C-alpha cells in the first residue's frame with residue numbers, strides 16, 4: 001500500500017497517514033457560508049482538499065472514502081438579503097426568502113466549483129437540517145458540566161476543558177489578550193463561546209429548551225461531523241484562518257460531548273491567498289469572485305492549475321502572469337494528452353510527490369517532464385490524478401494548437417545577432433509582426449517565449465520572414 005504523509009497541525013509534524021478504517025477513510029472540511037458568490041480565496045481549500053480526496057480515492061478506492069463538506073445556511077448576511085427582498089415586495093415568507101437565498105447561493109457555489117474540476121463531496125449537509133442534533137449535543141454538554149445557559153444563551157465553558165488551545169498552541173490567557181472577545185455580562189470567562197443564542201421574532205429561529213433561538217457557528221460543524229462521520233474520524237481540513245477560534249471550538253465541543261472519541265486524527269490547514277502580492281480586499285480594489293474570473297474568460301482549469309503551482313501550506317499569490325503561463329502550458333498538455341485514451345495510469349513519480357504532503361508543484365514538474373518526453377498516456381493519467389484533463393478536455397483547449405516554435409527560433413536568432421551587431425531593427429520588426437498577429441512576446445535571458453493571446457490570428461503570420 002502506498003504511504004501517504006500529511007502535515008498534522010495538531011502535532012506540528014509531517015506524519016505517516018494511517019486511517020482508522022481503510023475501508024472507510026473519513027474527511028470533514030468546513031464549507032462555505034452561503035450568502036454570496038465564492039471569492040477566489042474561498043476556492044483554495046476546495047481545490048486543496050479535492051486533490052486530497054482524489055489521492056485518497058486513488059489509494060484506498062473510490063468507494064472507500066467519505067468526504068463531508070457542509071453548507072452554513074444560518075447567517076445574518078443571508079437573513080439580511082432575505083429581509084431586503086421582502087421589504088422590496090418579493091413574494092413569500094421570510095423563511096421562504098431565506099431558503100431561496102441559500103438555494104441560489106448553493107447553486108452558484110456548485111456551478112463555480114464544478115468549473116474548477118472539484119468533485120462533489122460524498123455529503124454536503126446544510127446546517128439547518130441538523131438543528132436537532134445540535135440541540136442534543138448542547139444538552140449533553142450542559143449535563144456534563146461543559147456548558148451553561150444564561151439569558152437565553154448557552155455558552156461553552158472553556159475552563160472545563162483543559163486541552164483548550166492545544167491545536168493553535170495558545171493558552172487561554174494569550175487568547176484573551178490577543179482576541180477580539182465579546183465581553184458579555186452572562187459569560188463566566190470572556191473566552192466562553194456561544195453554542196446557542198436567542199432569535200428575535202423577525203429572524204429565523206428554532207424551539208429549544210432555552211427558548212426560540214439559533215445555533216452558534218462552531219456547534220454546526222461538530223454536530224454534522226458527529227452525525228455523518230462519528231466521534232472519531234481521520235482528517236479535518238479548512239483554511240488557516242479557521243484554526244482559531246473555529247477549529248479550537250469544534251474540538252472542545254466534540255471531545256467534551258463525545259469523550260469516547262478522538263474527533264479528527266489529522267488536522268490540515270491551507271494557507272491564505274494573495275492577489276498580485278497583496279491581501280485580497282474590497283478596499284484595495286483587488287477583490288474578485290471565481291465567477292468574475294470565469295466571466296473574463298479565464299478557464300476553470302487554469303485557475304486550478306495556478307492553485308496547484310503553490311504548496312497548500314504556503315501563501316499563494318494569484319497573478320495574471322501565472323494565469324497566462326498556466327493557460328499556455330495546459331494548451332500544450334491537452335493537445336498531447338488528448339492522443340491517449342481516458343483512464344490511463346498516472347506516473348509513479350507524481351503519485352509519490354502527492355503522497356508527500358500533497359506536493360502538487362512537483363506533480364506539475366513531472367507533467368512537464370512527461371510532456372517533453374511525449375508520453376501522452378502517463379501525462380493524461382497524471383493530469384487526471386490532480387483533477388486536470390477531465391474527459392476529452394474543455395472546449396477552450398480544443399482550439400487548434402499553433403506551433404510558434406519556428407517564429408520563436410527566428411526571433412531568438414535575430415536577438416543573438418543583434419547582441420553582436422547592436423542593430424535591433426530585425427528584432428523589433430519580428431516583435432511588431434508577432435504583436436500585430438495577437439501573440440504575446442516574452443524575452444528573457446532564458447530565451448524567447450511566444451504566447452498566442454485571445455485575438456491571435458495565424459493568417460497574419462504567414463509570409464513573415
Ligand SMILES: [Zn+2]
Nearest residue numbers: 030031221246
Ligand atoms: Zn467548521
